[in-house]
Amino acid sequence: MAKLNFGGVEENVVTREEFPLKKAQEVLKDEVVAVIGYGVQGPGQALNQKDNGINVIVGQRKNSKSWDKAVADGFVPGETLFEIEEALEKGTIICYLLSDAAQIEYWPKVKQHLTPGKALYFSHGFGITFNERTGIVPPADVDVFLVAPKGSGTSLRRMFLQDRGLNSSFAVYQDATGKARERVTALGIAIGSGYLFETDFKKEVYSDLAGERGTLMGAVQGIFAAQYDVLRKNGHSPSEAFNETVEELTQSLMPLVAENGMDWMYANCSTTAQRGALDWWKRFRDATSPLFEELYDNVAAGNEAQRSIDSNSKPDYRENLEVELTELRESEMWKAGKTVRSLRPENN
Numbered sequence: 001m002a003k004l005n006f007g008g009v010e011e012n013v014v015t016r017e018e019f020p021l022k023k024a025q026e027v028l029k030d031e032v033v034a035v036i037g038y039g040v041q042g043p044g045q046a047l048n049q050k051d052n053g054i055n056v057i058v059g060q061r062k063n064s065k066s067w068d069k070a071v072a073d074g075f076v077p078g079e080t081l082f083e084i085e086e087a088l089e090k091g092t093i094i095c096y097l098l099s100d101a102a103q104i105e106y107w108p109k110v111k112q113h114l115t116p117g118k119a120l121y122f123s124h125g126f127g128i129t130f131n132e133r134t135g136i137v138p139p140a141d142v143d144v145f146l147v148a149p150k151g152s153g154t155s156l157r158r159m160f161l162q163d164r165g166l167n168s169s170f171a172v173y174q175d176a177t178g179k180a181r182e183r184v185t186a187l188g189i190a191i192g193s194g195y196l197f198e199t200d201f202k203k204e205v206y207s208d209l210a211g212e213r214g215t216l217m218g219a220v221q222g223i224f225a226a227q228y229d230v231l232r233k234n235g236h237s238p239s240e241a242f243n244e245t246v247e248e249l250t251q252s253l254m255p256l257v258a259e260n261g262m263d264w265m266y267a268n269c270s271t272t273a274q275r276g277a278l279d280w281w282k283r284f285r286d287a288t289s290p291l292f293e294e295l296y297d298n299v300a301a302g303n304e305a306q307r308s309i310d311s312n313s314k315p316d317y318r319e320n321l322e323v324e325l326t327e328l329r330e331s332e333m334w335k336a337g338k339t340v341r342s343l344r345p346e347n348n
């Protein structure tokens with residue numbers, strides 16, 4: 001394991017150089033990896049493993065869209081695609097990739113098939129960390145670990161196909177066989193991770209829930225909406241407000257940040273912009289940090305987990321989410337965005 005220096009702090013990182021795919025294939029050669037659930041992470045992880053020569057099967061409810069998708073993706077019913085229970089029985093490593101809420105409902109069945117020596121794999125610290133709410137308490141004689149790709153399953157697959165890897169966190173919760181670490185590392189490489197960052201279940205889920213509610217998804221939409229509305233109230237057109245809020249950020253400036261950091265993006269903008277951004281960023285930090293504190297406290301108290309369990313356990317949870325996604329899509333800002341996107345050369 002490589003020790004790398006992150007801004008002055010040393011951390012353990014597994015690199016593909018020290019744990020190449022060949023080694024992962026060797027470690028997993030006698031395993032049947034059962035990917036349970038074929039939503040967003042399921043396809044990415046199952047397809048990458050299949051392409052990496054791992055013995056992978058998929059468990060999914062028959063007569064569902066996800067079943068049909070698995071078939072379309074090349075999984076063969078009766079050979080590599082099974083009903084959930086059958087896959088649970090066949091798998092020696094159970095990749096539990098139902099939604100976090102659905103994992104609660106299926107847990108009694110999963111537990112039944114966790115015979116000694118098998119491994120239970122998650123892509124989130126949710127079920128275990130909040131086990132007082134989820135009831136997910138694995139037997140002591142199985143390995144329990146996670147690999148959590150730090151991004152969408154869609155990106156995991158896309159980056160794999162581009163010969164790049166998406167970075168993932170990994171953690172071992174329970175090592176019953178003495179091989180948990182080797183198994184989890186091999187799986188991390190096999191699903192198409194670039195680098196593997198070590199963490200524990202609680203840290204993974206706290207940071208993940210905070211991040212997605214915060215800057216990654218919740219806060220970013222909030223700050224976009226606030227700026228867009230102020231521009232519109234002051235007489236700017238939708239296209240001007242959208243371009244100055246979203247399009248320039250995603251198309252021009254964020255790629256520069258991704259490539260070389262914030263200071264470099266700033267340095268490639270005007271000195272006028274630099275002066276203003278350097279003056280204003282700390283005020284935005286100070287204005288939002290109480291909200292981030294509140295968010296983290298709610299995550300740590302289990303309130304965010306509970307809200308997600310309650311809401312996503314309802315039979316009509318998909319339809320309800322769709323109503324809210326439609327509201328976003330139908331807002332003036334994102335309708336303006338649709339028109340702006342249509343002007344990109346790749347879209348016309």
Ligand SMILES: NC(=O)C1=CN([C@@H]2O[C@H](COP(=O)(O)OP(=O)(O)OC[C@H]3O[C@@H](n4cnc5c(N)ncnc54)[C@H](O)[C@@H]3O)[C@@H](O)[C@H]2O)C=CC1
Nearest residue numbers: 037038039040041042066097098099100102123124152153
């Ligand atoms: N979506 C993503 O890209 C990421 C997800 N994760 C984690 O990976 C795990 C899987 O997440 P997703 O792929 O987003 O899940 P998802 O919401 O796409 O659902 C996965 C599968 O569960 C099935 N499912 C839902 N409710 C069910 C029920 N009541 N009974 C039977 N099957 C049901 C769906 O049909 C689907 O095939 C979660 O722990 C999540 O936190 C981690 C990183 C990113």
Ligand SMILES: CC(=O)[C@](C)(O)C(=O)O
Nearest residue numbers: 149150151152153208212
């Ligand atoms: C994509 C990801 O890592 C998230 C945002 O945490 C999630 O989908 O749960």
Ligand SMILES: [Mg+2]
Nearest residue numbers: 149150151208
């Ligand atoms: Mg995440």
Ligand SMILES: [Mg+2]
Nearest residue numbers: 124208209212
């Ligand atoms: Mg998440």
